[in-house]
Amino acid sequence: MTCHCAEIITPGLLDLFDARQRLIDTATPINTVETITLEQSAGRVLAETLLAPLDMPGVDNSAMDGYALCLADYQAAPGGAGLPILQRVPAGAGVMLLPKGGCARIFTGAPVPMGADIIVPQERVTLDQRGHIHLEGSLVLGANIRRQGEETRIGTPLLAGGKLLDAASIALLASHGINAVTVKRRLRVALLSTGDELIAPGTARSPGQVYDSNRAMLNVLLAQAQCDVLDLGVIADSPQSLHQAFEHAQSVADVVMCTGGVSVGEEDHVRPVIEQRGGLHFHGVAMKPGKPFAFGYLGAEPSSSTPLMALPGNPVASLVGWQLLALPFIHAMQGRAVAALQRYPVKAGFSQRGPQGRCELLRVLMDWSQGAPVAQLAGGQGSHMLSAASQAHGYLMINPATQVTEGATYHYYPINQFAA
Ligand code: AMP
Ligand code: MG
Numbered sequence: 001m002t003c004h005c006a007e008i009i010t011p012g013l014l015d016l017f018d019a020r021q022r023l024i025d026t027a028t029p030i031n032t033v034e035t036i037t038l039e040q041s042a043g044r045v046l047a048e049t050l051l052a053p054l055d056m057p058g059v060d061n062s063a064m065d066g067y068a069l070c071l072a073d074y075q076a077a078p079g080g081a082g083l084p085i086l087q088r089v090p091a092g093a094g095v096m097l098l099p100k101g102g103c104a105r106i107f108t109g110a111p112v113p114m115g116a117d118i119i120v121p122q123e124r125v126t127l128d129q130r131g132h133i134h135l136e137g138s139l140v141l142g143a144n145i146r147r148q149g150e151e152t153r154i155g156t157p158l159l160a161g162g163k164l165l166d167a168a169s170i171a172l173l174a175s176h177g178i179n180a181v182t183v184k185r186r187l188r189v190a191l192l193s194t195g196d197e198l199i200a201p202g203t204a205r206s207p208g209q210v211y212d213s214n215r216a217m218l219n220v221l222l223a224q225a226q227c228d229v230l231d232l233g234v235i236a237d238s239p240q241s242l243h244q245a246f247e248h249a250q251s252v253a254d255v256v257m258c259t260g261g262v263s264v265g266e267e268d269h270v271r272p273v274i275e276q277r278g279g280l281h282f283h284g285v286a287m288k289p290g291k292p293f294a295f296g297y298l299g300a301e302p303s304s305s306t307p308l309m310a311l312p313g314n315p316v317a318s319l320v321g322w323q324l325l326a327l328p329f330i331h332a333m334q335g336r337a338v339a340a341l342q343r344y345p346v347k348a349g350f351s352q353r354g355p356q357g358r359c360e361l362l363r364v365l366m367d368w369s370q371g372a373p374v375a376q377l378a379g380g381q382g383s384h385m386l387s388a389a390s391q392a393h394g395y396l397m398i399n400p401a402t403q404v405t406e407g408a409t410y411h412y413y414p415i416n417q418f419a420a
Helices: 016-026 071-076 167-175 213-224 239-252 270-277 315-333 386-391
Strands: 033-037 066-069 083-089 103-106 118-121 125-127 132-135 157-159 180-184 188-194 228-235 255-259 278-283 294-298 306-311 344-348 359-367 374-377 394-398 409-414
Touching: 016 278, 016 294, 016 315, 066 071, 066 083, 157 167, 188 213, 188 239, 213 228, 213 255, 213 315, 228 239, 239 255, 239 270, 239 294, 239 306, 255 315, 270 278, 270 294, 270 306, 306 315, 315 359, 315 386, 359 386, 359 409
Parallel strands: 083 103, 188 228, 188 255, 255 306, 344 374
Antiparallel strands: 033 180, 066 103, 066 118, 083 132, 125 132, 278 294, 294 306, 344 409, 359 374, 359 394, 394 409
């Protein structure tokens, strides 16, 4: 999936989708696994494909509250006499034998008695004075019987390795009686902010100082992505401080993530320090916001080193860089199947000048008041403006050298796809 805009992106910048693919392709999934209880497994990544230990359903059972019978017996009853109720089968009962010449009262989930070939829902059954049942509506052999193994046969794949264990997957495993799973170990990510201007929320701000919002944000995002975060705090804008911080980070984490100092200004020391301590895969992505994204490694050679992602300092650039580039890399490192980006066409409810040299991700709200969705700007679009990012439902992707025209259609990327 590329935006096919290689000829119109700024030279030296990598296409956003190419950058994303390079990150995914470069990731080496962690191979350490652990076995944990199903209760502890929410959000973990299944390490191996699980085969169904059982047929599901385990036995032919009733899909309705009603009556189980042999259709031929009912049709053969002389003079339309109906059938007497000779048996009662609640859920939890064993498999019974249907008494000849009669029917069974049966409840949802209860095993179909042997000899019965149809369940008739109670709404379509009337009882006469003798207590015999009479049926209404069409009678189809096999109706309302959930067949043994119709969903899953024993020994067939149940969940693939790399699957994130969410509530439905955990329920599926529980339904097969599984109470322990082998999962990948959690990823350790070292997180650091760079910038002499940064101060901690809760302290007083002097003119020129900036609260460190990126670390607050990335702590949340990494935790939501099931990473163990090693928060290394704020690192000063000097090569020595960065050398020290990266040396430590590299020794304790699977992945290093930093923000700020990754442009090409005189105070931007991140890139040269990465190059001295390891190397760069790429620096600069044709996206707005998010251009100064760098991907590299700390260590002698890429294969035996610690990957590092340097996110831009501007808060919205950092957020978008995380969502589109860092998150799929983290998923790939976790051994998780990386989901394709979800996007769909949506009309813009506004016109404005388009981006030059890179794709723009406009923070938008979806307005459903007219029936079909229309994208409206969620607020100011500066890469330092968190207000719009905090309100937006998604991004409208505008290709380089493309105007935004009210009523025209663009790709919309819902933000909730980046939630985990
Ligand atoms: P830089 O990439 O270091 O040049 O930073 C670009 C802009 O982002 C500057 O206005 C910084 O003050 C701001 N910035 C950098 N790091 C952070 C951070 N951790 N939290 C909030 N703003 C930041
Ligand atoms: Mg800086």
